[in-house]
Amino acid sequence: MGGEREIVVGGGAVATGGASGRVVPDGGVAIRGSRVVAVGELGEVLDRHPDAEVIDATGRLVMPGLVNAHTHLYSALARGLIAEIEPSSNFTEILEHLWWRLDRALTLDGVRASALAGAVDLIRNGTTTIVDHHASQATVEGSLHTLADALADVGLRANLCFEVTDRDGPSVRDDGLAENERFAADGGGSSGDAMLTASVGLHASFTLEDGTLERAAAVADRFGVGCHVHVAEDRADVEDSVRRSGTRVVERLHSFGILGPRTIAAHCIHVDERERALLKETDTIVVHNPQSNMNNAVGCAAVPTLLDEGALVGLGTDGFTASMFDEMKAANLIHRHEAGDPRVGHGVGPRLCLECNPVVASRLFGETVGVLEPGALADLIVLDYDPPTPLEAGNLTGHVIFGLTGWMVETVIVNGRVIMLDREILTVDDEEVMAEARACARDLWKAM
Numbered sequence: 076m077g078g079e080r081e082i083v084v085g086g087g088a089v090a091t092g093g094a095s096g097r098v099v100p101d102g103g104v105a106i107r108g109s110r111v112v113a114v115g116e117l118g119e120v121l122d123r124h125p126d127a128e129v130i131d132a133t134g135r136l137v138m139p140g141l142v143n144a145h146t147h148l149y150s151a152l153a154r155g156l157i158a159e160i161e162p163s164s165n166f167t168e169i170l171e172h173l174w175w176r177l178d179r180a181l182t183l184d185g186v187r188a189s190a191l192a193g194a195v196d197l198i199r200n201g202t203t204t205i206v207d208h209h210a211s212q213a214t215v216e217g218s219l220h221t222l223a224d225a226l227a228d229v230g231l232r233a234n235l236c237f238e239v240t241d242r243d244g245p246s247v248r249d250d251g252l253a254e255n256e257r258f259a260a261d262g263g264g265s266s267g268d269a270m271l272t273a274s275v276g277l278h279a280s281f282t283l284e285d286g287t288l289e290r291a292a293a294v295a296d297r298f299g300v301g302c303h304v305h306v307a308e309d310r311a312d313v314e315d316s317v318r319r320s321g322t323r324v325v326e327r328l329h330s331f332g333i334l335g336p337r338t339i340a341a342h343c344i345h346v347d348e349r350e351r352a353l354l355k356e357t358d359t360i361v362v363h364n365p366q367s368n369m370n371n372a373v374g375c376a377a378v379p380t381l382l383d384e385g386a387l388v389g390l391g392t393d394g395f396t397a398s399m400f401d402e403m404k405a406a407n408l409i410h411r412h413e414a415g416d417p418r419v420g421h422g423v424g425p426r427l428c429l430e431c432n433p434v435v436a437s438r439l440f441g442e443t444v445g446v447l448e449p450g451a452l453a454d455l456i457v458l459d460y461d462p463p464t465p466l467e468a469g470n471l472t473g474h475v476i477f478g479l480t481g482w483m484v485e486t487v488i489v490n491g492r493v494i495m496l497d498r499e500i501l502t503v504d505d506e507e508v509m510a511e512a513r514a515c516a517r518d519l520w521k522a523m
């Protein structure tokens with residue numbers, strides 16, 4: 076114990092996140108090694124940890140590092156894409172014209188560059204844990220380890236998987252299954268420090284044969300991990316499932332044993348009452364991605380209903396943005412807009428991100444992640460936020476929705492390691508990372 080580094084971050088308001096959602100004015104958080112050991116009044120915390128290094132957060136807001144429960148780091152190289160892309164009139168065409176061409180053109184260098192640049196962008200915006208869904212169908216083998224190495228260099232906590240699909244033929248499908256298996260077997264699930272865990276990635280029901288679903292479920296079972304799959308993101312997924320199996324998407328996946336408390340079902344837009352009940356019964360993790368859904372014009376998940384019914388719903392960006400603050404705002408707006416009723420969905424964005432995502436992450440990492448409390452893994456962020464109104468536990472939601480942005484984040488600690496201090500990234504040369512990413516992006520766009 077004695078040799079472990081102690082840090083106290085404090086002086087400003089400390090928002091603990093989690094179900095209790097406390098806000099401690101003039102608070103402090105003590106960290107020893109990779110864990111939070113105390114949260115409270117700064118004076119008391121300092122009395123108990125007199126030898127700790129102090130990171131002064133006077134006039135700042137200290138919060139848990141944010142969790143992004145569904146994203147695609149490889150989309151980091153798609154921003155501002157210049158290529159001949161046919162216009163798309165529906166979701167399936169968006170995949171065919173853009174994303175499937177991009178993932179087939181990615182090289183391992185591109186995977187590394189996108190992961191480094193994506194991770195730096197996430198850190199700058201206060202995200203410290205991601206649940207990533209990776210696709211690089213022309214370079215499958217080794218892609219997850221390449222991602223993992225890049226994320227370890229930056230210092231981001233991650234659950235990784237490779238997107239298995241039948242859309243590129245049996246050999247790419249088999250490679251995808253093998254890549255998930257290799258990664259899960261090789262410490263993805265048991266690296267010891269909970270910085271890295273594995274899931275089994277599946278694209279979506281409409282590109283997966285029955286036999287593939289069976290094999291994926293068997294791999295997940297063998298390693299005691301969940302699956303990570305896009306579910307009923309578009310009506311086309313439902314129509315395909317009914318055609319193939321006579322059942323809707325959630326029922327089809329359930330019949331192959333894909334659902335469960337560690338499985339991530341991203342989107343769940345076109346699900347009916349029975350499917351919602353199945354998601355709840357199996358305790359499957361639903362992840363809402365409102366900005367991506369609006370961008371693809373695929374609809375709006377019934378998140379307020381899912382929450383009322385007791386389902387676990389997390390929040391992700393689907394790679395649309397690096398900022399969970401933006402996503403929280405969008406999650407707050409979409410449901411009332413959809414319902415045409417300003418009473419709907421109040422506070423739902425912050426609730427998904429600050430209460431539910433920690434539950435999601437804690438399941439996937441087997442430790443308390445995403446809240447500031449003694450015993451939790453030490454992931455926290457400091458924001459330069461000087462509000463014009465009082466900030467208290469009862470009104471944090473209003474500050475999150477109407478005040479906070481990712482660019483207020485100054486300091487980021489992950490697993491007790493200082494990754495960014497006063498806006499300076501300490502773990503990698505971020506200018507070099509971005510220059511390398513830009514070079515890779517040009518090559519990728521040409522190759523598409």
Ligand SMILES: [Zn+2]
Nearest residue numbers: 208305341393
């Ligand atoms: Zn996605």
